[in-house]
Amino acid sequence: MIDLFDHMGPMKFLPTLRQLRFLVALADRRHFGQAAEACLVSQSTLSAAIQELEEGLGVILFDRTRRSVAPTGIGVEIAERARTILRQAEDLVDIAIAAHDPLSGPLRLGVIPTIGPFLLPRVLPRLREIAPDLKLYLREEQTARLVDRLEAGQLDAAVLALPVPLADVESEDIAVDPFYVVCPPGHRLASLPVVRPCDMATEDLLLLEDGHCLREHALAACHLEGARRNTAAFQGTSLHTLVQMAANGLGVTLVPEMAIASGLAAGLDLHVAPLAGEEPGRRIALVWRRASGRKETFRQLATILREALEAGRERAALRRIPVFEPAG
Known part of the structure; x- marks a missing residue:
């Protein structure tokens, strides 16, 4: 039997919804502490997730200095696409909720x-x-x-x-x-x-x-x-x-x-x-x-x-x- 995956090369990196939520929060607030607070996680947890996302995608999403953090050009574009993905994921859950009881x-x-x-x-x-x-x-x-x-x-x-x-x-x-x-x-x-x-x-x-x-x-x-x-x-x-x-x-x-x-x-x-x-x-x-x-x-x-x-x-x-x- 031929294993098709042998001919597809390495698996493509796919970000998690959690990483995308952190990305959007940081792009909106431009402050690690405030973004972490909004996501109900520690600052170190959010920072590590953003770094993992950058490494997985192979791009720098944020310019960081001691005083500020701002999304790069590619960071802005990816954050906007992340918003769409998060909305669609929520819509998927909403369909399941509505199927059970629309007013719940x-x-x-x-x-x-x-x-x-x-x-x-x-x-x-x-x-x-x-x-x-x-x-x-x-x-x-x-x-x-x-x-x-x-x-x-x-x-x-x-x-x-x-x-x-x-x-x-x-x-x-x-x-x-x-x-x-x-x-x-x-x-x-x-x-x-x-x-x-x-x-x-x-x-x-x-x-x-x-x-x-x-x-x-x-x-x-x-x-x-x-x-x-x-x-x-x-x-x-x-x-x-x-x-x-x-x-x-x-x-x-x-x-x-x-x-x-x-x-x-x-x-x-x-x-x-x-x-x-x-x-x-x-x-x-x-x-x-x-x-x-x-x-x-x-x-x-x-x-x-x-x-x-x-x-x-x-x-x-x-x-x-x-x-x-x-x-x-």
Whole structure:
């Protein structure tokens, strides 16, 4: 019998997933101590693994000095390929988890600050009830950072407000979240039961600071994104700050329905009216990588999120909180 391996030459070196994880951690942090801490190993263990990887591949992956460590050109390229391999390995495990029970195992979920405080209190009790084996790890950050983490495999899915530039992802809409105009009761807009975008053209519009996607969504809803932006000198870091500024007579702001329904403006001397228009709000969606093996998990999760928002609308209606229902 012919042994085929005799004609294939020596076995090719293949790095381990552990080595690749160490490589990515060091490329990201550029510090042996910090990378070792992130990987929950000693610095000497990580350093030895990187050295073994370099010897096996026959290239120098990092330039080292007494004061710094930085990936070489080939180190950067290999680290990027290592990220892809690690994501694919995680997707393989996710397929096995989803086959057993879609709503089980760890799930790293990102959420933006203008959604998290208003949606999560509604949905987390329900998730604990129907999916006790789902281990949910939450991360709240602005949209751009969550998208980066999703693409890098650091998150499994994210709850975002669309439209957002995304590539190679799938999504499922959860709800349309209309905007409300919030102003002091003595303001000229307070006499209007429904505010039109043209009514906002001359107003000092209080907005969130740059980096929050709600800022651009609010401008788009008022048709101000390409025109003169008549915004006040003050910008808020949160929706809570914006409604407080409006209550103090500093201007007018736009607040999404889920925040109003959660009682954001309760107890403040403010007038709240729906914003009219063809697209007077933002689309809320659950987004995940197209290559993920947990698509059924995300579809079921989207359904749970959707039901939680609908239940919140019903409770808001019972408390006589105004809820805008677009015509049609």
